[in-house]
Amino acid sequence: MTSRAISFPWTKRKHREWLLFGLLVGPNLALFSIFTYWPLIYNFYLSFVRWNFLRPTKPWVWFNNYIDTFTDAKFWEIMGNTLVFTVATVGGTLLLGLLLALLINQPLRFRDGARAIVFSPVVMSGAVVAVVWSYIFDPRYGLLDQILGWVGLNSPDWLVDPFWAMPAVIIVYIWKNIGYAVVIYLAGLQGIPRDLYEAARVDGAGAWAQFWNVTLPGLSPVAFFLSVTSILTSFQSFDIIKVLTNGGPVNATSTLILFLYELGFVSYDAGEAGVVAMVLFTIMFILTLIQLRYLERQVSYG
Amino acid sequence: MSQRFMTRREMLKLMTVGGGAAVLAACGTAPAAQEPTSAPAVVSETGSTVNLTYWGSYSGGxxxxETALVEKFNGSQDEIVVEYQFQGSYEDTAQKFTAGLQADTIPEVVLLSDVWxxxxxxxxxxxxxxxLAAQTGLDLxxxxxxxxxxxxxQGVNYWIPFGRSTPLFYYNKDIWAEAGLEDRAPANWAEFIEWAPQLVxxxxxxxxxxxxxxxxxxxxIAWLFQGVTWQFxxxxxxxxxxxTMTDENTLRGAQFYQDTANSLGWALLASDIxxxxxxxxxxxxxxxxxxxxxxxxxASFEVGVGFLPEETYFGCPTGGAGLAIPSSIPDEKKLxxxxxxxxxxNPENAGFWARETGYMPTRISAKQLPEMVQFFEENPNFKTAVDQLPKTRAQDAARVYVRNGDQIIGKGLERIVVNNEAPxxxxxxxxxxxxxxxxxxxxxxxAIEG
Structure with missing residues (x-):
């Protein structure tokens, strides 16, 4: 509860500082206002009207769009899908990414090549990746079917079976995005001071104890950063799901953002699409605040 | 809480947080910004050209x-220059046209599909x-x-047939021969139910x-099932x-679809058939x-085609796209x-387009042109498609007039065929x-038709 900032008189120096601040921030603020804050406010307005993008009038319907959305069983099914998709992709990327990073941090022969291979999917277009994987997943002529065949397994009909479609999109998402996590982890690993390991060894720590007591705490700021960015990008994941399954079969892989797209751009229901957009915004806003406020404090920045 | 200025760092942080989330939320409703299309030309001056933009959905072959037709048109006269702009799928084109209407940057000719x-x-x-057709001498x-x-x-035309199609029954002649079947499409579903086990x-x-x-x-799937509902x-x-989705016969058609993939077990469902x-x-x-x-x-094998199989009746919908002109552009541009x-x-170009693509020749007189007659002789499959055309009919309102009707019905069919839920x-x-x-x-x- 400090009031330091205003307890000082409004000096010339202070004034100049704020002017400079305004100059520096101004262009960005203008861009944000036009392309981010204004659409957000307008979206909030749209969630209270009935509109199909074409009619000249937008009658005010109060909370009807919210009631319609929240009483729709499909909405809750899609919330569930979104939760499963986000937890699985973020968890998968963070854990598998850590394992891969530890692996290719070893002085192996093909280390640079391995790093390039792991990172390359990140720079590919999501739509292209999805098209290629749709062939890999085909249970009759797909690559994955052959590989599973070697170990005596039958390929499920990945993209058609409602049970397997979600694992399929999760696999592709993790495959595409894991390279980013690996690169960040590797940077984190390089940043851990060597002498900490030496000290640990002197104290008689084995490989496991070194990992547990030095590597993991050393990586925690990086892991925190990754968890924030992964959740945000996972929530926004659209291209892979759109191309691979289009949210189907039925609604098995439909997440909030696909639902929003379908409501808005296929059904032309701007009101309900507005509600879903507000839900998405609220969830992400809260998540980000929690992450910034609480997690940041527990992270060791060494 | 006492008054306090936000520190710069805090303010920037908040902007980023709000920004990231807002970008996402905003993309739901803000129509995608359009690249400005070519500026409208002043057309009243004599000797000047009219520039038209045409938004369509055809790519690849x-x-x-499509481009060949546009170029042919541009070369055929010197008053109008058309620029063809590929917009993506039928859905993409319609969505961009919607956004264009809001932003007042619309094309003069737009390709719209049956459901849009x-x-x-x-x-x-x-x-x-x-x-307009009367003025340009278009013989409707x-x-x-x-x-x-x-x-x-209500007696007024709004949508001129262009890339029109119908479903057709395609079969693999090699597999047909291997199974010892007659070289033709099944006459009805009962016959196909007999044949199917030999094809699996x-x-x-x-x-x-x-x-x-x-x-x-x-x-x-809802387009192809349209014909099947009528057949039943x-x-x-x-x-x-x-x-009338709960009509007894509509349900019988759905039950048949379910059986093909489940109790009969010879059909599968795929995203790319x-x-x-x-x-x-x-x-x-x-x-x-x-x-x-x-x-x-x-195809690495010979492709056979035939009319859709019958059940109680023959049933086959039309589909595809047509051309429209926006209502808000100046009259000269409309003309x-x-x-x-x-x-x-025109018959000659309708014939060219049909020969190049497989879409229906939309003009009756196109079928009599010598190049079409010759083409039919060389491509009996294509003749089959055209022969089926008079037997087709326009689709039910539920799929083509109800916004998202196609997907609502399509997802229902997925539940029936894949999830095996009761029709x-x-x-x-x-x-x-x-x-x-x-x-x-x-x-x-x-409001508009009374």
């Missing part, structure tokens, strides 16, 4: 044929075309009536080759938007005539746009969903 043109008609966004009576009438409301191949419990493949909702004597809806057919993992399919040329050219439409749909339960829910989705359209329709 279809796009080449009506949305723009109801919104008053596309022009009545009869007066020479169009195939079943195709033209689909774009006609299995390795243990897994079907490595299906007798037939259904598309999924995204690849328009059912329908999606009546002309007045009364939904052409891929399964071309790869030899499905012996037959129902698919658009629009793919006839590319499928025949890509120029109509001149373009008149040119590309009666699923279609009862679909019936309600369609009825609700039709409400706003009925309101708008009442």
């Amino acid at each position: 279809l796009g080449e044929a 043109w009506f949305t723009f008609y109801v919104a008053g966004a596309i022009s009545p075309l009869d007066d 009576t020479d169009f195939e009536p079943v195709l033209l009438n689909e774009g006609n409301r 191949q299995k390795e243990g419990d897994t079907m490595t080759r299906a007798a037939f493949v259904h598309p999924n909702s995204a690849s328009y 004597g059912g329908q999606y809806s009546l002309d007045d938007f009364t939904m 052409s891929q399964e057919f071309l790869g030899g993992t499905a012996a037959s399919m129902m698919a658009s005539t629009g793919g006839l040329r590319s499928i025949s050219e890509t 120029a746009a109509m001149q373009y439409i008149t040119y590309v749909t 009666a339960t699923v279609f009862a829910e679909i019936n309600d969903e369609l009825t609700k989705a039709a409400e706003p359209i009925l309101e708008d329709l009442k």
Whole structure:
């Protein structure tokens, strides 16, 4: 509860500082206002009207769009899908990414090549990746079917079976995005001071104890950063799901953002699409605040 | 809480947080910003040219044929220059046209698919075309009536047939021969049910080759099932938007679809049916005539086609796209746009487009042109597609006039075929969903048609 900032008189120096601040921030603020804050406010307005993008009038319907959305069983099914998709992709990327990073941090022969291979999917277009994987997943002529065949397994009909479609999109998402996590982890690993390991060894720590007591705490700021960015990008994941399954079969892989797209751009229901957009915004806003406020404090920045 | 200025760091942090989330939330409703199209030319001056923009959905081989037509038109006269701009799928094109209407940057000619043109008609966004057609000398009576009438409301034409197609039964002649079947499409479903087990191949419990493949909702299963509902004597809806998904015969059709994949077990569902057919993992399919040329050219086997199988009746819907002119552009531009439409749909060009693509020749007189007669002789498959045309009919309102009706029905069919849910339960829910989705359209329709 400090009031330091205003307890000082409004000096010339202070004034100049704020002017400079305004100059520096101004262009960005203008861009944000036009392309981010204004659409957000307008979206909030749209969630209270009935509109199909074409009619000249937008009658005010109060909370009807919210009631319609929240009483729709499909909405809750899609919330569930979104939760499963986000937890699985973020968890998968963070854990598998850590394992891969530890692996290719070893002085192996093909280390640079391995790093390039792991990172390359990140720079590919999501739509292209999805098209290629749709062939890999085909249970009759797909690559994955052959590989599973070697170990005596039958390929499920990945993209058609409602049970397997979600694992399929999760696999592709993790495959595409894991390279980013690996690169960040590797940077984190390089940043851990060597002498900490030496000290640990002197104290008689084995490989496991070194990992547990030095590597993991050393990586925690990086892991925190990754968890924030992964959740945000996972929530926004659209291209892979759109191309691979289009949210189907039925609604098995439909997440909030696909639902929003379908409501808005296929059904032309701007009101309900507005509600879903507000839900998405609220969830992400809260998540980000929690992450910034609480997690940041527990992270060791060494 | 005492008053306090936010520190710069805090403020920046908050902006980023709000920004990131807001970008996401905003993308739901803000229409995607459009690249400004070419600036409108002043047309009143004599000797100056009118520049037209044409938004369409054809790429690849279809796009080449489309571009050839546009270039031919530009070369045929020196008053109008048309620029063809590929917009993506039918859905993408319609979405961009919607956004364009908001931003007031619209093309002068737009290609709209069977499930989209009506949305723009109801919104008053596309022009009545009869007066323009009279001025440019477009003979509307020479169009195939079943195709033209689909774009006609209360005696007025709004949508000129262009890339029109119908479903066709495709089969793999090699597999047919291997199974010892007669070289023709099945006359009816009962016959196909007899044939199917001979077409299937299995390795243990897994079907490595299906007798037939259904598309999924995204690849328009509701379009192909439209014909099947009619074959069983059912329908999606009546002309007045009364939904008839729970009609006994509509349900029998759905039950048949479920059986093909479950109790009979010789059909599969795939997102890309052409891929399964071309790869030899499905012996037959129902698919658009629009793919006839590319499928025949890509296949490593001989492709056979036939009319759709019958059940109680014959049933086959029309489909594909047509050309429209926005209502909010200046009259001179409308006239120029109509001149373009008149040119590309004339019998000679309708024939060219049909030969290049597999879409239907939309003009009656095109079929008598010597180059078409010769083409039919060389391509009996294509003749089959054209012969089926007079037997087709326009689709039910539930799929083409209700916004998202296609996907609502398509997802219902996925539940029935893939999830094996009871058709009666699923279609009862679909019936309600369609009825609700039709409400706003009925309101708008009442306002414009009385």
